[in-house]
Amino acid sequence: MEWLGLQLFADLPASGRIVIDCRHEPLLVLLAYFVACAACFATLDMAERQSHSDDPTAHRQWNMLGACCLAGGIWAMHFISMLAFQAPVEVHYDVSLTILSLLIALGVAWLAMHSLERKQMRGWHFVQSAVLIGLGIILMHFVGMAAMETGARQYYQTGLLLTSAAIALLTSLAALCMARYFRNGSGTLYQAMKYGASLLMAGGIVATHFTAMSAMTLVIPADTALRLPSGDNSLQLALGIGFITLLISGASISAALADKKLQSKDHDLRRVSELLSQLDQARASLQQAAHYDALTNLVNRRGFNQVLAERLAEHQASESRLAVMFLDIDHFKRINDSLGHDAGDQLLKVIANHIKAATRSHDLVARFGGDEFCVVTSLNNRDEARHLGQRIMQRMKDPIDLGGRRMVMTTSIGISIFPDDGKTAEELLKHADLALYQSKDNGRNSLNFFNDSLKARASIALQLEEELRLALLEERGLCVHYQPIFDLRHGHVAKLEALVRWQHPQHGLLGPDRFIGIAEANGLIIDLDLWVLRHACADLAYLQRHGYGELKVTVNCSAVTLSHDELPHEVEMALFHAGLSARQLELEITENALMGDIQRTVNLLKRVRALGVALSIDDFGTGYSSLAYLKRLPLDVLKIDRTFLQDVPGSQKDREIVQAIIIMAHTLHLQVVSEGVETPEQRAFLESHGCDYLQGYLLARPLPMGELQPLLERLRQDAVLSPCCDTVLPGSPDLYAGNPGYRAGASTARRGH
Structure with missing residues (x-):
């Protein structure tokens, strides 16, 4: 079969002169292999940069640069190897076919880089791409061989020709797998493996070329005069092409290295930024946990003390009044004991919402723990505090559905007023607590203000x-x-x-x-x-x-x-x-x-x-x-x-x-x-x-x-029961005038016993 003047899968002619004295310049062969190695390493770097690039424009740029490196390496290796070929005939190169072979190499390289863009590649994706790339390399090789004009015809042995094609396919498959594998990684071992992969890929490309060259036999037709070679500038041309290709590959590798460092720094900066953001979030979470109650999202005791201190300073400067209200949910323990702590937690959430709904937006509402709440509000007179407490008590009586039951809760409230009942947070809280206990002693579901007698009783x-x-x-x-x-x-x-x-x-x-x-x-x-x-x-x-x-x-x-x-x-x-x-x-x-x-x-x-x-x-x-x-x-x-x-x-x-x-x-x-x-x-x-x-x-x-x-x-x-004493009980000294005595089940004497 003749194609572009090449005799493919054809037997040698019966007539004509076979050119026997053909060989390759070892120095240029080594140069070709070195150029291929550099190009393969640069291509692996470009594939790595391509996979790590988030910007679409940069992604396309790395794609094109990788294609240029790979195409330049394959084509330069091929052309330098052809320049290394020495035969006793005059050799010229057709410019158009030479350029065409370069374009084919670019197309093959672009296809390889495009194949690596897939997020996921299955086995048949690798095989399909390897076949196309391998055929492209073979096509590039034989177009380049067709560009060589010697006056002799090129005959190719079928077996070696197919072997060359098989090597090209296997090399393409291996190159795709290695490029895919080496897109991610770091460290000395990773770099050493990438160097080894570059050597293997370059070896496959060189093996493809020289296997195809081994399949070639030059035959000078009988009617064609033998033209001996004149001046030989192959070495200079090969060195020039090699230098340019190595320069391109080196520049690409340097660009990839610089981008990798920049991306690493950018990654470090993003990581630092993320860490700072996480620290800010952690600080905010700690602030939330330190100053807010996790269950009700109300201010907790620590946050309450801080805000109360600030408000006291403001009210001292303006000489205005402020009320501190202590709230305790009546008989809350029964809910926990009968329905469980989960139901108790749900009830506390509802109660917190009731209290918030009854207060004003600028009032401070806090949960101190358990069923204890505290409210701080600015006011002009004591009646405002009483009205707020009554609103809270009324709102608390709204029915609550909990655990399949409908219940109504009540609350006891104690109130202290700044500056009448104290000028410090500690005094106001202590006095509000005393007023709260007075409300409990009065039968609960009531409201009491602090007074001096409560302090005396507490003492x-x-x-x-x-x-x-x-x-x-x-x-x-x-x-x-x-x-x-x-x-x-x-x-x-x-x-x-x-x-x-x-x-x-x-x-x-x-x-x-x-x-x-x-x-x-x-x-x-x-x-x-x-x-x-x-x-x-x-x-x-x-x-x-x-x-x-x-x-x-x-x-x-x-x-x-x-x-x-x-x-x-x-x-x-x-x-x-x-x-x-x-x-x-x-x-x-x-x-x-x-x-x-x-x-x-x-x-x-x-x-x-x-x-x-x-x-x-x-x-x-x-x-x-x-x-x-x-x-x-x-x-x-x-x-x-x-x-x-x-x-x-x-x-x-x-x-x-x-x-x-x-x-x-x-x-x-x-x-x-x-x-x-x-x-x-x-x-x-x-x-x-x-x-x-x-x-x-x-x-x-x-x-x-x-x-x-x-x-x-x-x-x-006495045989008959009869009254034996007066029915009046001499009472104990009343230490809590006006305050009902404590009632307990243990060891208690009551009037009439």
């Missing part, structure tokens, strides 16, 4: 707390009084209720309503209850030794003590040290003590009941009465609260309530004790309706141990 409460702690530690000043409980059926004293008193050195004898609340608020109530338990057991043991072996003692147990896991052990130890049997002790619990973890309470009471200790529920009907509780609790006795007896027998409703409670208790196999019996008519009514036990001032008031034994002796001698 007394603090003093009492310190003295109570010392009294418990030294067991000095505390004592137990006992009130008899009468058995209506047998007409004698069956039990003694132990009631704690405190003989204070300045304030005289204090009833439990003066210090139980302080003990509960400051973590002393468990120690106080256990102290009463031990002393009551010891006193009963003393009475037993003096002939009162049939008596039992009842001891009150507060809600906090009822959650104490060691309570059964403490009861067992108190009985053991006193030498009493468990049947002689009865623990009284209030209904309010059952509002926590009811299952845990039931399990704890069962452990106490397993010892043989009797259990009674105190103040029945005044707390959270539930027949479900009565059914689940291991109870023996039910005590009717005195409030149901106050108007008996005059009030028909109260008579019916008391009668119903007695019937219900007996139905549940519980004995009934009625508290607060003060008149013979009340005693007669209870006796006629089957009440089991009576307790009250009609029969006996609480007495210290020294006065109890003579009373018991006199009552033992």
Whole structure:
């Protein structure tokens, strides 16, 4: 087959002269290989820059520069190798075909660089591109060979020709894979591998050329005169082409290196910028976390203190007023205990929104933690603070759907005014807190302003707390009084209720309503209850030794003590040290003590009941009465609260309530004790309706141990129950004038007992 004067896949002619003395100049062959290596390395660099360029214009520029490097390298290697070819004939080159071969090389190189632009390349993409590039290289080679004019015809052996084409295809495939692989990487090993890849690619290109040259045989036709070579400038021309090609490749490599450094610096700058941005975000996040509550997104205590200090400085300069309002959600703990903390968190979010909605845009609203909130507002007079507090309380009453339940929450509020109630943040917060506790003492869901009497009460409460702690530690000043409980059926004293008193050195004898609340608020109530338990057991043991072996003692147990896991052990130890049997002790619990973890309470009471200790529920009907509780609790006795007896027998409703409670208790196999019996008519009514036990001032008031034994002796001698003392309770000194006393379930004496 003849193509452009080349005899492809053809046998040698029968006539003509074969040019035998053909060889290649080694120096120029090495130059051709070196040029190819430089061009391949430059092409790999261009491919790397192309993949790292984000700018479309720069991307196209690197693409074209890579194509020029590769095309120049392939074509220069081919042309220098042809110049290295030496034969005993005159050689000239057709300019148009030479330029055409260069253009073909450019097209092949552009196709190679374009193939590398794909984001993802599958196997068939590599094969398809390699076939096109390989065929292009073969085409470029033979067009270049056609440009060589020698007067002889070029015949090509089929086997070597196909081998050359196969080498071109494999070289193209390997070049694509290596260029794709070396687009990313860094380090010494990476550079060494890229150098090796350049050598392999150049070797493949050189092998393609010289395999094709080996397939060529020059035959001078018989009718053509032999023209010997004249002047030879091949070396100068080859060196010139090599120098220009190396210059282009070197410049391209330098440009790629400079761009890589610039891009690395740009990347470093972007990284620094990102780090600075992340630091700013982290600083903002830390600022948010440090000054804002994560749950409600309100200002937290730390942020509140900072803003409050700034506002106080502003108001001091302008001599204007400012209100600090402390808010506490009433009975919030029940929500957490009954519905769980997740529901409690959802409720706090809704409450925070309610408070924000009720306040003005310039008011400061903060969450201090738990269910405590604080509001700071500027005002002209105290009424503005009152109106704002009332708006908040009214907004809080909006129904809230939570956990499938519809509930209404209330809040207690305490208010202090700057500068009337303090000039520092610490004073204002402390005084608002005192006003808040006054609101709680008044029954919650109320609003109170700070006044000087609250400060005096707080001072007394603090003093009492310190003295109570010392009294418990030294067991000095505390004592137990006992009130008899009468058995209506047998007409004698069956039990003694132990009631704690405190003989204070300045304030005289204090009833439990003066210090139980302080003990509960400051973590002393468990120690106080256990102290009463031990002393009551010891006193009963003393009475037993003096002939009162049939008596039992009842001891009150507060809600906090009822959650104490060691309570059964403490009861067992108190009985053991006193030498009493468990049947002689009865623990009284209030209904309010059952509002926590009811299952845990039931399990704890069962452990106490397993010892043989009797259990009674105190103040029945005044707390959270539930027949479900009565059914689940291991109870023996039910005590009717005195409030149901106050108007008996005059009030028909109260008579019916008391009668119903007695019937219900007996139905549940519980004995009934009625508290607060003060008149013979009340005693007669209870006796006629089957009440089991009576307790009250009609029969006996609480007495210290020294006065109890003579009373018991006199009552033992009396055959009939009769009033034994005045029904007026001498009250404890009122240390909190105008303030209701603390009410607790443990060791509490009430009027009428």
